[in-house]
Each structure stands twice: as C-alpha cells, then as structure tokens.
Amino acid sequence: MAELNFSNLSKQFDGVPALQDINAQIASGEFVALLGPSGCGKTTLLRLTAGFEQPSAGTIDLGGQTVAGERQFVPPEDREIGIVFQSYALWPHKSVAANVAYPLEVRRVPRAERQNRVSEALTLTGLSDFADRMPSQLSGGQRQRVALARCLVFDPRAVLLDEPLANLDLALRASMHDVFSMFHRRTKATMLYVTHDQGEALALADRVAVMQAGKIRQFAAPETLYREPVDCFVAGFVGDGAVVPVRRTGRVDGHQPVVNVFGQDVRARSATTEPSHVSIRPESITLRDDAAIRGRVISCTYLGGRFRLSLDTAGETLVAFATRRAAIGETVGIHLDDLWAFHDPDSNSLMAKSLAYA
Numbered sequence: 001m002a003e004l005n006f007s008n009l010s011k012q013f014d015g016v017p018a019l020q021d022i023n024a025q026i027a028s029g030e031f032v033a034l035l036g037p038s039g040c041g042k043t044t045l046l047r048l049t050a051g052f053e054q055p056s057a058g059t060i061d062l063g064g065q066t067v068a069g070e071r072q073f074v075p076p077e078d079r080e081i082g083i084v085f086q087s088y089a090l091w092p093h094k095s096v097a098a099n100v101a102y103p104l105e106v107r108r109v110p111r112a113e114r115q116n117r118v119s120e121a122l123t124l125t126g127l128s129d130f131a132d133r134m135p136s137q138l139s140g141g142q143r144q145r146v147a148l149a150r151c152l153v154f155d156p157r158a159v160l161l162d163e164p165l166a167n168l169d170l171a172l173r174a175s176m177h178d179v180f181s182m183f184h185r186r187t188k189a190t191m192l193y194v195t196h197d198q199g200e201a202l203a204l205a206d207r208v209a210v211m212q213a214g215k216i217r218q219f220a221a222p223e224t225l226y227r228e229p230v231d232c233f234v235a236g237f238v239g240d241g242a243v244v245p246v247r248r249t250g251r252v253d254g255h256q257p258v259v260n261v262f263g264q265d266v267r268a269r270s271a272t273t274e275p276s277h278v279s280i281r282p283e284s285i286t287l288r289d290d291a292a293i294r295g296r297v298i299s300c301t302y303l304g305g306r307f308r309l310s311l312d313t314a315g316e317t318l319v320a321f322a323t324r325r326a327a328i329g330e331t332v333g334i335h336l337d338d339l340w341a342f343h344d345p346d347s348n349s350l351m352a353k354s355l356a357y358a
C-alpha cells in the first residue's frame with residue numbers, strides 16, 4: 001500500500017473550476033472519506049487519482065511516484081489502483097470467481113497462484129459459497145462484495161470507492177459498513193471513499209476531507225470535525241446541531257474565551273481569541289427549568305430510549321436530547337456547556353444575524 005499526496009491540485013472543465021488548489025497528504029493504509037454536497041468535486045478528485053482525468057495544475061504522488069503533474073502522466077492501468085463503483089461494474093457473463101480473477105489474468109499471473117489468490121479474496125469477503133454464481137444471481141450487497149474482492153485480489157497501491165453503497169437500501173448499507181471496516185483492517189489498504197452521507201463518512205473513515213465548491217474546508221478525524229469544526233459550513237454539514245453567531249466579550253475564563261450567546265455569557269472551547277460563531281451540539285444542551293435561555297419546542301421525536309427535540313430560540317433551531325416527551329409549543333430552559341467557538345469571516349448572513357444580539 002502507498003501514501004497518496006495531492007499538491008496544489010486544480011481541475012477546470014471548460015474554464016470552470018471543479019477543484020481548486022487541493023493539498024492533502026494521505027498516509028499509507030489510511031481510510032479517508034471525501035464528504036461534501038453534490039457538485040463539490042469529490043468524484044473529480046477520485047477520477048484524477050484514478051487517472052481518468054488529467055489535472056489542470058498541481059501534482060498527484062502515489063507511493064513516492066508522481067502519477068500526474070506537469071508533463072507527467074501515468075495511465076490508469078499502470079497506477080495499480082483498485083476502484084469500486086456505485087454500479088459494481090462486474091462482467092455480467094463471468095462468474096463471481098472469474099470476475100475476481102480478471103485483474104490477475106490481465107497481469108498474467110500463473111493459474112495456480114491465481115486460484116489461490118481468488119480463493120483467499122472470496123473467503124475474506126464471505127463469498128466462498130458464491131464462487132460459481134453469475135452476478136445476476138446476487139444481491140446488491142453481494143455484488144459490491146465481489147467488487148471489493150476483485151480489488152483485493154491484485155494487492156493495489158490504493159483503493160478508490162465512489163459512493164459504493166448508494167444503490168443499497170438503508171439496512172444493507174449499515175451491514176456493509178462492517179464489511180468495509182473489515183476489508184480495511186485486513187488489507188491495510190490506502191482507501192479514498194467518496195460519499196455525501198456524513199454518517200457513513202464519520203463511521204468509516206480515519207479522517208474525513210469535507211469539501212465545498214472545489215475546496216477542502218477541513219481535513220480531520222471524525223471526532224475533530226464534530227467537536228472542532230473550522231467554519232460554519234463544516235459545523236452545519238457534519239453532525240447534528242446548530243451554528244449560532246456570538247458577540248465577543250473580550251473576557252477569558254481559564255484560557256477559554258467567554259462569548260455572548262442568546263444574551264448570556266458562556267465559556268467556550270476555541271482555537272481563536274476572536275470567535276464569531278459557536279457550534280451547539282445536542283450534547284452541549286441540558287434542559288433545566290432555571291436556565292436563563294428559553295426555547296420553544298418545535299418537534300419531539302422518540303428515538304428509543306430518548307427524545308430528540310427541535311427548539312426555537314431567538315429564531316435559531318437548536319437540537320437537544322431529552323429523557324421525557326415534550327409537548328409542541330412548550331417552553332423549556334436551555335443550559336449551554338462545552339460549546340466550540342470559531343472565527344468565520346465569510347459567513348456574512350450569519351454575521352448579520354449576530355448583530356441582533358449585540
């Protein structure tokens with residue numbers, strides 16, 4: 001397996017930028033998810049890595065070799081990269097075993113070794129009993145496992161996965177998460193996984209690159225994205241909760257800035273001395289009768305074991321968990337704790353709202 005580096009990578013289509021100045025280092029064996037809304041450039045980054053597109057500027061290095069850059073281009077078939085598509089891309093007229101053996105045939109691996117490696121890959125993906133079936137005789141999840149086995153069998157330098165679960169129903173997606181995690185643990189493959197499903201990205205990846213409009217906004221471990229988002233976009237896109245403008249008080253309590261949220265001074269975790277917003281996760285909210293901040297219950301959903309409340313507070317929608325059912329329209333007290341504050345000068349609309357509390 002190999003490390004993968006993007007340096008100042010840009011791609012334009014007919015002069016329109018799809019990727020702008022992407023810089024990221026992915027360690028050998030790391031599982032990285034590319035997460036972002038439709039059109040943000042995830043698939044373009046994957047296609048550049050695979051060699052299906054050429055960059056407009058910048059370089060891609062794989063295992064210390066420049067595979068794309070100025071006057072340098074290694075074609076897809078020579079990159080030793082495995083790809084798993086949403087559509088499975090299996091040969092319909094070949095059996096499961098023949099599909100999995102295909103990359104070895106292309107590489108002219110001798111028959112005996114081929115059989116061993118195919119059998120190993122089928123065992124690892126739980127497909128040993130399906131070796132002689134045709135793809136049409138398999139479920140969607142089983143087909144995707146064949147695609148994984150076909151990657152695994154030739155020991156690629158990296159594996160690229162383009163929304164591999166998008167065609168599967170919810171229950172199957174959840175069980176396939178375990179298959180991908182197992183696949184990654186066993187193969188130690190460097191994996192780049194495209195998804196617009198944040199739950200999937202947070203559950204599977206060592207690190208997640210959150211993208212918007214052709215740029216990486218933040219590239220970090222799932223828990224860092226959730227607890228310490230760098231800007232309003234990441235805070236709003238990843239995880240549940242609200243992003244709320246704050247007024248700086250200039251005061252610090254135990255090295256943490258004190259910000260004014262909904263008219264109340266609250267201590268916040270922060271990497272900046274000039275926060276403009278806070279991310280309020282459900283875990284940061286305790287419902288207390290004596291709390292000064294008040295919210296009106298907009299919705300109450302039973303999640304099994306607890307209730308998820310949406311609360312309207314001064315025009316912002318907060319999310320809280322409660323142990324008892326709340327009535328729609330009921331007013332509750334909101335105690336805030338362990339907030340994350342950050343500086344986002346680009347968020348003009350939210351900044352404008354913050355003036356209302358000033």
Ligand SMILES: Nc1ncnc2c1ncn2[C@@H]1O[C@H](COP(=O)(O)OP(=O)(O)OP(=O)(O)O)[C@@H](O)[C@H]1O
Nearest residue numbers: 013017018036037038039040041042043044045196
């Ligand atoms: N071959 C192409 N020609 C012209 N424009 C393209 C081409 N491929 C992608 N684009 C544009 O580049 C931008 C990024 O597209 P891309 O497919 O990478 O986004 P994405 O994040 O993968 O979106 P989705 O989640 O919808 O698949 C989009 O504006 C898209 O229209």
